[in-house]
Amino acid sequence: MLNHPTYQQLNQLRLFGMAKALNEQQRLPELDRMSFEERLGLLVEREASERASMQTTARLRRARLKHAATPEDVDYRVARGLDRILFNRLLAGSWIKEHQNVLITGLTGLGKTWLACALTNQACRLGYSSLYVRVPRLFEELAVAHGDGRYVKFITQLAKVDVLLLDDWGVAMLTDSARRDLLEILDDRYNQRSTIVTSQLKVDDWHESIGDPILADAILDRLVHNAHKLDLSGESIRKSKRDLTKPSNQE
Structure with missing residues (x-):
C-alpha cells in the first residue's frame, strides 16, 4: 500500500478511484516513460469509472429487483418465443429515453419476471432510476397509504x-379503489416515464381483467399504445429444469 501524502489526501477528499489508480501506477514498469498528462488522465478515468460503478450499485439497490438478472445471462437458446432482435434493441435503452413501455406476457415459468429484471438492470446501468413492485402488494401499500396520509x-x-x-x-x-389508483399512476407516467409490465394474461385480455370498462379504456390507453410487446410461449422453464433433475426411477 502506497504511503504518500498525496495518496492520503486523495482518500481524505473521497477520491478513492484516483487513490487506487495512483497506488497502482507506482508498480508500473513503464511509469517513467509516461507523461504527466497521461498519468493524470488515467487517474481521472479511474475516478470516473469508480463513481459510475458506485452509482449503478446504488440504483440497483434502490430498484429492489426480485432477481439479480443481467443482460449477459439471458439464454436465447431456451424455446420460449423470445424476440431476440427486439429484446436486444430494448437493451440499448432508447425506449426509456422516448418514455415508452414494455409488456411481457406468457404463461407461468417462462421467465417473464427474470427478463423484466434484466431490462431493469440494464436501465440502472444506463443511469436511470428504477423500481420493482408486485402489483398485488402495490395495491396493499396504496390502501394503507390512503389511510395514513402518505x-x-x-x-x-x-x-x-x-x-x-x-x-x-x-x-x-x-x-x-385499485383501478383508480392504477389510473393515477399511469396517467402521471404517460409520456413522462417508462413502465414494464409482466402478466400471465395476454394483452387482449387485460381490458376484461380490469373490470370497469371505462377505467379499463383509460388505463390501457396510457399503457398499451406506446408499448413494445414480448409475448412468450412454450413449456415452463422451471418445469423443464425440475424434470432434468429427477432421478430416473421417478420419471
Whole structure:
C-alpha cells in the first residue's frame, strides 16, 4: 500500500478511484516513460469509472429487483418465443429515453419476471432510476397509504421513477379503489416515464381483467399504445429444469 501524502489526501477528499489508480501506477514498469498528462488522465478515468460503478450499485439497490438478472445471462437458446432482435434493441435503452413501455406476457415459468429484471438492470446501468413492485402488494401499500396520509407522497414517488416494473399484472380482479389508483399512476407516467409490465394474461385480455370498462379504456390507453410487446410461449422453464433433475426411477 502506497504511503504518500498525496495518496492520503486523495482518500481524505473521497477520491478513492484516483487513490487506487495512483497506488497502482507506482508498480508500473513503464511509469517513467509516461507523461504527466497521461498519468493524470488515467487517474481521472479511474475516478470516473469508480463513481459510475458506485452509482449503478446504488440504483440497483434502490430498484429492489426480485432477481439479480443481467443482460449477459439471458439464454436465447431456451424455446420460449423470445424476440431476440427486439429484446436486444430494448437493451440499448432508447425506449426509456422516448418514455415508452414494455409488456411481457406468457404463461407461468417462462421467465417473464427474470427478463423484466434484466431490462431493469440494464436501465440502472444506463443511469436511470428504477423500481420493482408486485402489483398485488402495490395495491396493499396504496390502501394503507390512503389511510395514513402518505398517498400523495407515495404516488409522487412512483411518478418520478424512470423505469417502474409492475410484476404479476392481472392475477386478481381489481377493486374500484385499485383501478383508480392504477389510473393515477399511469396517467402521471404517460409520456413522462417508462413502465414494464409482466402478466400471465395476454394483452387482449387485460381490458376484461380490469373490470370497469371505462377505467379499463383509460388505463390501457396510457399503457398499451406506446408499448413494445414480448409475448412468450412454450413449456415452463422451471418445469423443464425440475424434470432434468429427477432421478430416473421417478420419471
